[in-house]
Amino acid sequence: MLDFNYNALSGRVIFGPGKLSQTRAEAEALGMTKVLVLSTPHQRDLAENVADLLGDLVTGIYDQAVMHVPVETIADVMDVVSQLEIDGCVSIGGGSTVGLAKAIALESGLPILAIPTTYAGSEMTPVWGMTKDGIKTTGRDPRVLPKTVIYDPELTVGLPDFISGPSGLNAIAHCVEALYSETQNPVTSLMAEEGIRALGESLPVIVKQPDNMEARAKALYGAWLSGTVLGAVGMAIHHKLCHTLGGSFNLPHAEVHTVVIPHATYFNRDHAPQAMSAIGRALNVEADEAAGALYDLAVSIGAPVSLKDIGMLEGDLEKAADIATTNPYYNPRAIERAGVRELLENAYRGTRPGSE
């Protein structure tokens, strides 16, 4: 019986190759007249291109966005925000740069125009994060949701295969958990299944032909769907584990998602039959092969499949199981320590789910 709530988030999306050229028109439509362009140091050139497109609307470029939004960076950028008296931000880059724009929006209420260049999906969510003394806190606030997002697949061509693969699998992980979310609904499930399909089809092409624009567009489309469902419904065991592993053991964000998602899917296989069927349909396998197919996808694109290979220490597995089972999120299968410890062991060793 259908029975659900669905809170659609507002936001304008412009999608297509070359759409970066619409940046000025979109900033004007948001009423921006004094714009701060944000980027990482690595993407400074791109930020300058965006500033050129904005012309006299631009007031400054801040190119110090870094991973996990440290409070020191927020304090630094807020000085710039008040000195320049800006009235909006344009972020060009991945989740780290959008994250900085969100921190500004949280403190000031200023609007964000986001131009993503990875598959992280943060631009579609009202979720902010910041890190103080090594501890990351997150929260939800509608003010941090970008007002407009320009998805231009041409901007993702330079994303190397070792970032494209894990970034895409990180997006798939959002879709997988959306399918068995406590708050899932038929609309987000359609988007999630389509997101897995789009990324599952495009990532293997991208790692072989990075400038294949059709595959780049399909991956970015999947990333948009993944960000949309991440923003709309709650997540489960996989995200709890990834926050634990990333936050407490300082493991790289997208790679942790890549390694854990086949095992989290396997953990839930008997408790989320509709989700397994949807993942199976999206990846062209039977429902009972859903977890294995996610693992095979990671292998096929040369992405990491073991926690050992991305810097986890075996001695930390017990502590990780303790943290991950404290205040657990909703999950379709009850969270018991022994099961989570086994999941972590298999992810550490990098075995194919079901082959242990």
Ligand code: NAD
């Ligand atoms: P990132 O933004 O840290 O980018 C990684 C590196 O790749 C950076 O040096 C960046 O400059 C570079 N880069 C980005 N696009 C490039 C391109 N097209 N070509 C070449 N280099 C490029 O990585 P990410 O995976 O996009 O974001 C990760 C962060 O986003 C994490 O902190 C994560 O917690 C956060 N995140 C937040 C949400 C949310 O809803 N709040 C969702 C997903 C991720």
